Amino acid sequence: MTRREVVVTGVGCIGPWGIGLPGLAKALQQGLPLTSPIDRSAGYHRRGAATLLAACGELDLSPWLSPQQARRMSILSQYAVATARMALQDAGLADVRSDRTAVALATAFGPGTFTEQLARQILEKGGKAASPFLFTDCVANAASGQIAIDLGARGPNATICQREAGPLLALAHGAHDVAAGRADVCLAGAVDEMSPLSHAILDRFRALARPGGHGEVARPFDRRRRGFLAGEGATIVVLEAEASARARGARLLCRVGPTVRAFDPSAGRASFGRDHDALARTLLGRLAGTLCEVDTVVSSASGARRGDALEAAVLRAVCPRHTNVLVPKAVHGEYGGGTLAAALLALRGAEFGYPPACNEPDGALGISPASGRIEATRVLCSALAAGGAAAWSILEAP
Amino acid sequence: MRPPGETGAPNHHRTVDPRGPTARLAADMSRQVTTGQLKAMIVQKLNLKGVSAESLGDDDPLFGGGLGLDSVDALELVLAIESEYGIQIQDAEVGKEAFASARVLAQFINARLAGGAIDLPAPREQSA
Amino acid sequence: MSPSPSVVVTGLGAVSSLGVGVDRQWRAALAGRASIGPIGLFDTASHRTTIAAEVPKDAELAPGRGFSRAERFACTAAAEAVQGLPPAVLRSPRAGVFFGSSTGALHEGERFLAALLQHREGELAPLAAQQNDGPGTAVARMLGVQGPVVTFSTACTSANVALAAALDALQSGEIDVAVAGGADELCEITYAGFNSLRSVDARPTLPFRTSRAGLSLGEGAGVLLLETLAHAEQRGAPMLCELAGAGRSCDAHHVSAPDPDGTGAAAAIRMALQQAGLPPDAVTFVNAHGTGTPHNDDAESKAMLAVFGARSARIPVTSTKSLVGHLLGAAGGIEAVFTVLSIVHRQLPPTAGDEPADPALCLDVVLQQARALPSQNAGLSTNLAFGGNNAVLLFRSLGFLGSLGFRSLSP
Numbered sequence: 001m002t003r004r005e006v007v008v009t010g011v012g013c014i015g016p017w018g019i020g021l022p023g024l025a026k027a028l029q030q031g032l033p034l035t036s037p038i039d040r041s042a043g044y045h046r047r048g049a050a051t052l053l054a055a056c057g058e059l060d061l062s063p064w065l066s067p068q069q070a071r072r073m074s075i076l077s078q079y080a081v082a083t084a085r086m087a088l089q090d091a092g093l094a095d096v097r098s099d100r101t102a103v104a105l106a107t108a109f110g111p112g113t114f115t116e117q118l119a120r121q122i123l124e125k126g127g128k129a130a131s132p133f134l135f136t137d138c139v140a141n142a143a144s145g146q147i148a149i150d151l152g153a154r155g156p157n158a159t160i161c162q163r164e165a166g167p168l169l170a171l172a173h174g175a176h177d178v179a180a181g182r183a184d185v186c187l188a189g190a191v192d193e194m195s196p197l198s199h200a201i202l203d204r205f206r207a208l209a210r211p212g213g214h215g216e217v218a219r220p221f222d223r224r225r226r227g228f229l230a231g232e233g234a235t236i237v238v239l240e241a242e243a244s245a246r247a248r249g250a251r252l253l254c255r256v257g258p259t260v261r262a263f264d265p266s267a268g269r270a271s272f273g274r275d276h277d278a279l280a281r282t283l284l285g286r287l288a289g290t291l292c293e294v295d296t297v298v299s300s301a302s303g304a305r306r307g308d309a310l311e312a313a314v315l316r317a318v319c320p321r322h323t324n325v326l327v328p329k330a331v332h333g334e335y336g337g338g339t340l341a342a343a344l345l346a347l348r349g350a351e352f353g354y355p356p357a358c359n360e361p362d363g364a365l366g367i368s369p370a371s372g373r374i375e376a377t378r379v380l381c382s383a384l385a386a387g388g389a390a391a392w393s394i395l396e397a398p
Numbered sequence: 399m400r401p402p403g404e405t406g407a408p409n410h411h412r413t414v415d416p417r418g419p420t421a422r423l424a425a426d427m428s429r430q431v432t433t434g435q436l437k438a439m440i441v442q443k444l445n446l447k448g449v450s451a452e453s454l455g456d457d458d459p460l461f462g463g464g465l466g467l468d469s470v471d472a473l474e475l476v477l478a479i480e481s482e483y484g485i486q487i488q489d490a491e492v493g494k495e496a497f498a499s500a501r502v503l504a505q506f507i508n509a510r511l512a513g514g515a516i517d518l519p520a521p522r523e524q525s526a
Numbered sequence: 527m528s529p530s531p532s533v534v535v536t537g538l539g540a541v542s543s544l545g546v547g548v549d550r551q552w553r554a555a556l557a558g559r560a561s562i563g564p565i566g567l568f569d570t571a572s573h574r575t576t577i578a579a580e581v582p583k584d585a586e587l588a589p590g591r592g593f594s595r596a597e598r599f600a601c602t603a604a605a606e607a608v609q610g611l612p613p614a615v616l617r618s619p620r621a622g623v624f625f626g627s628s629t630g631a632l633h634e635g636e637r638f639l640a641a642l643l644q645h646r647e648g649e650l651a652p653l654a655a656q657q658n659d660g661p662g663t664a665v666a667r668m669l670g671v672q673g674p675v676v677t678f679s680t681a682c683t684s685a686n687v688a689l690a691a692a693l694d695a696l697q698s699g700e701i702d703v704a705v706a707g708g709a710d711e712l713c714e715i716t717y718a719g720f721n722s723l724r725s726v727d728a729r730p731t732l733p734f735r736t737s738r739a740g741l742s743l744g745e746g747a748g749v750l751l752l753e754t755l756a757h758a759e760q761r762g763a764p765m766l767c768e769l770a771g772a773g774r775s776c777d778a779h780h781v782s783a784p785d786p787d788g789t790g791a792a793a794a795i796r797m798a799l800q801q802a803g804l805p806p807d808a809v810t811f812v813n814a815h816g817t818g819t820p821h822n823d824d825a826e827s828k829a830m831l832a833v834f835g836a837r838s839a840r841i842p843v844t845s846t847k848s849l850v851g852h853l854l855g856a857a858g859g860i861e862a863v864f865t866v867l868s869i870v871h872r873q874l875p876p877t878a879g880d881e882p883a884d885p886a887l888c889l890d891v892v893l894q895q896a897r898a899l900p901s902q903n904a905g906l907s908t909n910l911a912f913g914g915n916n917a918v919l920l921f922r923s924l925g926f927l928g929s930l931g932f933r934s935l936s937p
Contacts, residue, residue: 044642067447072470072781099775099793108657110679115632116639119715123640126572127718129481132473133445135719136782139628140658140679145914148778154790157776157915158687161630161658161679169676176694182774182797197639201653261674261700262619265667269593270654278672282619387655387663389675470782473723489724489739 010091015233031353044200054231054333074111080143097152102183104174106166112195172259189236190337218303228302231333257394267388276313296376312365324370330355537751539606543579579744579851592651594631599747600661600709625662626684626708628855685858686917690772707749707859731818733845744851748859773797777914788829816845
């Protein structure tokens, strides 16, 4: 099977910065966390729990999604459908109705709000009170199904759930479908909504930065780090075969290089492991030559105590010393694919401010976040997931 | 539960309905529903946009017409009717003749509440 | 252009309402013994129906204090599937896990939420793996895998999508061995949810019958051990059959109802055949999605007609969902297990239930008794899901290509 080169020709993104790359670029330049208070009115949070998240807030998606179309959609589906349309617009593609149009989306939590509402209906009023509206849009793949219906995408359709590694795994899955000739266009990326219940449960596992001590701030690679910032949003890219993208005069955002997929079985069910040697060996084994040419890392570091240590150890083992390591999760938090959008900004050329939250790098880790004007030619995107999964993707300037 | 009728606009103040459980009403034999009340329920429960109870015609087709309602909408409406009025609607009846229009549906519900039967208009072409 | 390497099945594991262990479940399946009855896991008084295919309470599952039921189903089935494989083979970047799950730990999540609503703290531990990747990731940790680990959550096609992804990873040379399948657990959300769509039959499901009125929900896990042919030969592994092709498509029609014409499903079937290099005439049986809902069975029969033409009335079809229920994200896994066993033992289990098939569907549904299959087989396992997601797998006997003189159609 001849594998085709795959490129990104468009991107849509929404998140705590608002809508689109310019908003994210501005936020990354400032380097400040995009936080707002989590809704605690349902009483799910314990005393002393995290109070902040990186929330999308009120977003006007109406240019891409009519209220009539959205009337039965979960938040997740609305984010996904609107962002997919943004990506297609950015790619200059109007009509992709075809059995050669695929979708590959990741979500860590799925439609949390709808699922919770449905559960409450049942728990509070009995099984017969379950709403068909809620049920049909509360499956994890509802968002990718809604994108398919909206765009007429009848090709392969996948939803991946692999926590923090989901976005890169979805990118790889979609790129593979295009490379293998199963699809000519693929909408690939990630979408997540951070409901109060999901937030409260993450907090119970001590995953989130909490008030007190060094403050409720996510501090990637910092010696004071005590947890990450939960976020939400959607980043979706348009993947095409390079030859056909060039043939139609598309603007190329980047070339999608290989993705390495690995696993650290020393991880706990809700935590990171310690086997950086095995992870680094797997990564080097697959990508040795390419890694020497990586000039920028868009890091998985989020402020998770052990996660950042694992990330640092792997990066030190595989990347050249001069590599710029970026920590966008200090700004937009975890979930929703923000690091993928940040990577595209790095390739386009952007200013990354040094996040003040990380200004005491942990000496034991040996990594300091980079800052300043970044014009990447070869980016290594990194994603380590709680539970053990890992993925690294190479993105190259076109 | 997110109050129905609100736009789906994302909002991080995502509260769950504080009103708590709605008691299942036993069928109140003296109760009757007006077409207007039923239309308001349809608009609210199905989260219809650009349509109000006033603009929806009493005899407008609910399914197979311009409202764009499908089988899931029919089931959601049935859920609302059953829990609000305490009547039972059989699977075979869902979305069929009794659902032809708001007026016919109101008649159907009232007949059930009164314990009687009604003559329904001839079945129409409907899509699920 | 060299052909893609062959991928073979070298191990099976399963947990369902028929019990733990492939042998026991296969014997029951051949006898057409369904296990669909009153639910014990939760109180059904407030639900529209009362029955499902629940894993027996006394089932011997892999230990896992604080694990969700789905994680335990997954680990039990995976442990069975890898029996006989030297553990070192799995503790390698050349080994991967591809899993499907649509519920994750939703049952335990419901319990936790119920406690929260009563201002109590419920059992937290199972929620460590609350997301849908819980079961697959638990298997990966149990086996010490270091290669790709991915969970797919596409409702009823999850496991087939996972098996297709495993096939890709093996054929591309990324890995030599994969543990692939799915696991899901019963919970009130899915039970009430499907009931809210009036999709659940109050009786045990009757796929392809005139009186079919809906599905029966099930739970459990189905897991396959897959290897490249070269790797299996090199270690002298017992090879059961070949996983020769996969096809995936999307109806893009409706969030929960399939395209009534079955066009998307037909496309997925054709893709699986194409990858396997086989014409439709080669198919000797179908393990159908066969949920027993009027919509699905109709759409599926149309898909078969579209692909097989007049022959669709003569290809033996069965729905093992009549025996173990619909395992949702794990359906593809357990159905793959039954499909492989059908090829190995050359018998197709009957679809449970006494009624005759609906003549309007024009299908040769295997009823009453298991059907003898030819000595060489190519069997389809089809799944259709919410969101219009379709995923089809093509398994075939090891000697299939040689025996019937079929020349592969792929280069």
